[in-house]
Amino acid sequence: MAQTMELRSNGEAGRTATGKISIIMFSGTADKFIPLGVITQAAAAMGMDVNVFVTGFALQGFAKQPRDLPFPVEFTSMAPALMQAMKAARVQPWDAMLRQAKELGAKVYACSMMADVMGMKKDDFGDLVDDVVGAATFLQAAEGGQTLCTG
Amino acid sequence: MAQTMELRSNGEAGRTATGKISIIMFSGTADKFIPLGVITQAAAAMGMDVNVFVTGFALQGFAKQPRDLPFPVEFTSMAPALMQAMKAARVQPWDAMLRQAKELGAKVYACSMMADVMGMKKDDFGDLVDDVVGAATFLQAAEGGQTLCTG
Amino acid sequence: MAQTMELRSNGEAGRTATGKISIIMFSGTADKFIPLGVITQAAAAMGMDVNVFVTGFALQGFAKQPRDLPFPVEFTSMAPALMQAMKAARVQPWDAMLRQAKELGAKVYACSMMADVMGMKKDDFGDLVDDVVGAATFLQAAEGGQTLCTG
Numbered sequence: 001m002a003q004t005m006e007l008r009s010n011g012e013a014g015r016t017a018t019g020k021i022s023i024i025m026f027s028g029t030a031d032k033f034i035p036l037g038v039i040t041q042a043a044a045a046m047g048m049d050v051n052v053f054v055t056g057f058a059l060q061g062f063a064k065q066p067r068d069l070p071f072p073v074e075f076t077s078m079a080p081a082l083m084q085a086m087k088a089a090r091v092q093p094w095d096a097m098l099r100q101a102k103e104l105g106a107k108v109y110a111c112s113m114m115a116d117v118m119g120m121k122k123d124d125f126g127d128l129v130d131d132v133v134g135a136a137t138f139l140q141a142a143e144g145g146q147t148l149c150t151g
Numbered sequence: 152m153a154q155t156m157e158l159r160s161n162g163e164a165g166r167t168a169t170g171k172i173s174i175i176m177f178s179g180t181a182d183k184f185i186p187l188g189v190i191t192q193a194a195a196a197m198g199m200d201v202n203v204f205v206t207g208f209a210l211q212g213f214a215k216q217p218r219d220l221p222f223p224v225e226f227t228s229m230a231p232a233l234m235q236a237m238k239a240a241r242v243q244p245w246d247a248m249l250r251q252a253k254e255l256g257a258k259v260y261a262c263s264m265m266a267d268v269m270g271m272k273k274d275d276f277g278d279l280v281d282d283v284v285g286a287a288t289f290l291q292a293a294e295g296g297q298t299l300c301t302g
Numbered sequence: 303m304a305q306t307m308e309l310r311s312n313g314e315a316g317r318t319a320t321g322k323i324s325i326i327m328f329s330g331t332a333d334k335f336i337p338l339g340v341i342t343q344a345a346a347a348m349g350m351d352v353n354v355f356v357t358g359f360a361l362q363g364f365a366k367q368p369r370d371l372p373f374p375v376e377f378t379s380m381a382p383a384l385m386q387a388m389k390a391a392r393v394q395p396w397d398a399m400l401r402q403a404k405e406l407g408a409k410v411y412a413c414s415m416m417a418d419v420m421g422m423k424k425d426d427f428g429d430l431v432d433d434v435v436g437a438a439t440f441l442q443a444a445e446g447g448q449t450l451c452t453g
Contacts, residue, residue, distance in 0.1 A: 012436040012437075012438040012439060015438040015439065015441075015442050016442075017438075017441055017442050017445045018445070019445060019446065021441070021449075024186065024190075024299065026182065026183075026185075026186050026301075027182070027223075027302065027453065028225070028226060029223070029225055031328065031329070031358055031359065032328075032453075034328075034358065035326065035328050035357060035358060035451075038357075038413075038415065038437050039326075039437060039441070042436070042437035042438045042441055043441055045438065046438055046441060046442070048441070055186060055189075056182055056185065056186060057182065057223075057226050057229070070225040070226075071225075072223075072225065072329075072331070072359075072374075073224050073225060073375050074330070074331055074372040074373075074374065074375060075330060075359050075372075078359070082419065082420070085419045085420065085421070086419050089415075089418055089419050091415060091419060111189075113189065113240075113242060116240055117233065117236045117237050117240045117242060118233070118236065119236070134163040134193070135163075135189050135190060135193040136163040136166040136168075136193045136196065136197055137163060137166065139166075139168055139172070139190070139193055139194055139197060139199070140166050140167075140168050140197070142297070143168045143169070143170060144170065145297070146297065146444070146447070146448065146449045147172075147297045147299055148299070148326065148449055148450070148451045149186075149299045149300055149301050149302060149451055149453070150302070150328075150451050150453065151178065151183070151300070151301060151302020151329065151451060151452070151453020175337065175341075175450065177333065177334075177336075177337050177452075178333070178374075178453065179376070179377060180374070180376055206337060206340075207333055207336065207337060208333065208374075208377050208380070221376040221377075222376075223374075223376065224375050224376060262340075264340065264391075264393060267391055268384065268387045268388050268391050268393060269384070269387065270387070285314040285344070286314075286340050286341060286344035287314040287317040287319075287344045287347065287348055288314060288317065290317075290319055290323070290341070290344055290345055290348060290350070291317050291318075291319050291348070293448070294319045294320070294321060295321065296448075297448065298323075298448045298450055299450070300337075300450045300451055300452050300453060301453070302329065302334075302451070302452065302453020
């Protein structure tokens with residue numbers, strides 16, 4: 001499967017893009033974290049500015065002691081085979097991909113309002129979270145770029 | 152907790168942003184309505200143009216006689232504590248936040264096709280809905296700005 | 303109901319928009335495919351460039367032998383009536399709408415990484431899929447436009 005990965009990078013290598021991409025994460029199901037990792041890593045590797053704003057149930061995935069993220073119930077029967085296939089294909093876990101994105105400059109912000117509501121302070125988040133900020137701060141950082149909601 | 156709110160607004164006050172943000176709402180689960188309220192209110196308060204296009208199961212949240220919005224089943228066990236914590240933190244309900252956004256100029260449109268399908272006419276919607284329009288009308292209003300889908 | 307459709311097109315006809323709209327599909331529930339069809343068809347008909355990037359569980363909806371797409375469990379009780387009402391209102395199925403968008407120039411890409419993971423090759427996808435590409439290729443195609451995630 002290392003070959004698969006190489007073929008993939010062959011097609012992808014050397015691509016660049018300008019601009020800014022900002023991602024709002026609020027769903028806490030596991031399937032949303034995989035594209036978060038893939039998109040942030042690809043965008044940061046291409047040279048884009050990347051901002052992530054984490055809120056709602058998604059905050060739990062960024063806690064220092066993260067809970068296991070549930071798969072959407074509609075797909076739980078398929079989840080174990082999918083996770084095994086991702087391992088076999090040497091796809092990195094979402095947090096490793098996001099960490100690489102951060103090494104390339106991506107920033108991750110936790111929503112201050114929902115953190116307050118959930119009783120979480122900056123220290124309760126793992127090292128993936130750069131800061132705890134409000135929605136207005138994030139919207140200002142996102143200004144003039146593309147903004148995605150992963151739902 | 153009023154203090155928490157004040158700290159939050161201290162960090163957020165005076166922030167401005169230009170441009171246009173458009174939000175497509177089609178999921179009908181309760182967790183999607185909270186960020187809808189937060190983002191529209193923050194964006195409108197910063198001076199941005201805000202358009203919301205409501206379709207699919209989300210239309211039910213805007214009915215004159217709204218149904219109770221279900222939480223995603225993966226998180227129902229956590230929902231009561233979360234709702235109570237939001238109340239304790241004096242976080243406004245999503246519709247109050249959206250109403251404030253509307254006072255600052257935000258517009259809310261219901262999707263005419265799905266309203267037809269669900270047998271809903273303009274009169275069946277509450278006062279949050281400004282008009283019932285088609286997807287093309289919304290896309291034209293969204294042109295040149297950022298567009299989010301809350302899933 | 304043909305009248306309804308006509309009224310709708312009357313309001314919508316002749317609208318144009320410039321620019322590019324890119325849509326990331328990763329959720330595999332049926333309710334996400336309806337707005338995919340509506341938005342791509344409306345945007346393509348208005349003259350916009352449209353790119354769709356399909357990944358995660360959504361890939362199954364594009365297989366040559368597609369599985370039945372599940373509705374979100376929170377809304378399964380409402381799904382049969384909704385589907386019947388859509389038929390009665392002569393709303394086209396999502397794939398017919400997407401096909402029309404493609405005739406107007408829209409492009410659909412399957413995510414190469416998730417296709418690998420799921421053991422799907424180009425031949426395993428139906429004719430809606432133009433190519434199997436990586437995330438970086440898609441982000442480059444999306445550059446400078448609006449990008450939506452349908453969750």
